[in-house]
Amino acid sequence: MDTKKQFKILLKEPGSLIIPGAYDAMSARLVEEIGFKAVYATGAGISNAQLGWADVGLTSLKEVVDIVARMADVTNIPIVVDADTGFGNAINVIRTVREFERAGAAAIQMEDQVSPKKCGHFSGKGIITKDEMVYKIKAAVDTRQDENLAIIARTDALAVNGMSDALERAHAFREAGADIIFVEAPTTIEQLQQITNSLSEIPLIINLVEGGKTPLISLKEAEELGFKIMLCANTGLRAAIKGITQALKVLKEEGTQENLMDLICTWEERQSLFKLHQVKEWEKEYLSNFN
Numbered sequence: 001m002d003t004k005k006q007f008k009i010l011l012k013e014p015g016s017l018i019i020p021g022a023y024d025a026m027s028a029r030l031v032e033e034i035g036f037k038a039v040y041a042t043g044a045g046i047s048n049a050q051l052g053w054a055d056v057g058l059t060s061l062k063e064v065v066d067i068v069a070r071m072a073d074v075t076n077i078p079i080v081v082d083a084d085t086g087f088g089n090a091i092n093v094i095r096t097v098r099e100f101e102r103a104g105a106a107a108i109q110m111e112d113q114v115s116p117k118k119c120g121h122f123s124g125k126g127i128i129t130k131d132e133m134v135y136k137i138k139a140a141v142d143t144r145q146d147e148n149l150a151i152i153a154r155t156d157a158l159a160v161n162g163m164s165d166a167l168e169r170a171h172a173f174r175e176a177g178a179d180i181i182f183v184e185a186p187t188t189i190e191q192l193q194q195i196t197n198s199l200s201e202i203p204l205i206i207n208l209v210e211g212g213k214t215p216l217i218s219l220k221e222a223e224e225l226g227f228k229i230m231l232c233a234n235t236g237l238r239a240a241i242k243g244i245t246q247a248l249k250v251l252k253e254e255g256t257q258e259n260l261m262d263l264i265c266t267w268e269e270r271q272s273l274f275k276l277h278q279v280k281e282w283e284k285e286y287l288s289n290f291n
Contacts (some may be wrong), residue, residue, distance in 0.1 A: 003078040007107055011180070020236055021041075022042065024050070025074050028074065029074050031077070038106070042234055078107065080106065081107065081108050084113075085111055085113055085114075108151060109180075110136060110140065112127050112169065113126065120154075120156055121209050123159075127157055134176045137151060141176070151177065151180075153173035155181075155182070156184045167183070167199070170195075170198070183199075185207070189215060193225060196225050197226075204227045205230075
């Protein structure tokens with residue numbers, strides 16, 4: 001089944017779901033292998049892992065599109081793409097949607113920050129007008145070739161102008177055609193409840209950043225509050241940073257791999273993840289006559 005249809009079905013199923021973030025083809029494949037039903041192409045994670053810089057709007061459309069295409073090539077689950085601000089104004093959004101749809105996205109998320117943007121849990125954010133964002137959403141909705149491609153509208157207004165403006169924008173974005181609403185960086189359970197009480201008839205995202213502004217809650221609690229998607233955008237990335245750091249420290253301090261075997265996957269696990277068995281089958285089918 002097409003992943004865009006898969007994602008629309010997920011939104012209609014009872015209960016809530018966790019969508020972990022991935023920053024390259026390997027991490028996307030791991031998300032699928034573990035059994036999650038969708039994966040999030042994280043803008044912050046891609047900036048961190050591919051550029052080596054913080055999430056401050058340095059990635060280009062083409063860089064993120066290339067990563068998403070690679071994720072789509074090796075996974076069969078829906079990919080939700082963090083498209084930052086849409087990489088420009090409403091005209092840029094037209095190209096952005098076309099590029100990501102061709103790359104294999106099932107959903108595209110855009111936010112109402114000024115460009116260049118900042119991580120939603122950083123201080124010092126700025127936002128565009130509500131009307132400008134409304135037209136960016138309309139451009140996205142009008143541009144998509146497949147009506148099953150979900151458009152996610154995120155507002156960062158809560159940290160800038162307060163809850164009233166954030167909810168006003170969220171309702172306007174819904175009226176403009178957004179399929180999912182994402183109010184970024186609420187700081188209390190009471191604010192989370194305000195969001196779900198005000199927007200009860202559309203799927204909602206809660207973004208849980210370890211050490212960020214929003215209190216960490218469980219999937220069960222997120223569902224009870226009324227959130228459809230619990231986004232854990234950079235849990236995998238941060239686990240990878242810690243794991244790599246630990247293994248490299250042992251290697252540096254001891255000068256041998258003898259005591260780091262418990263910190264790394266086995267040879268067999270690595271080759272299984274990267275489908276060496278599939279390559280061998282192709283070799284047997286297509287190359288055996290030439291060896």
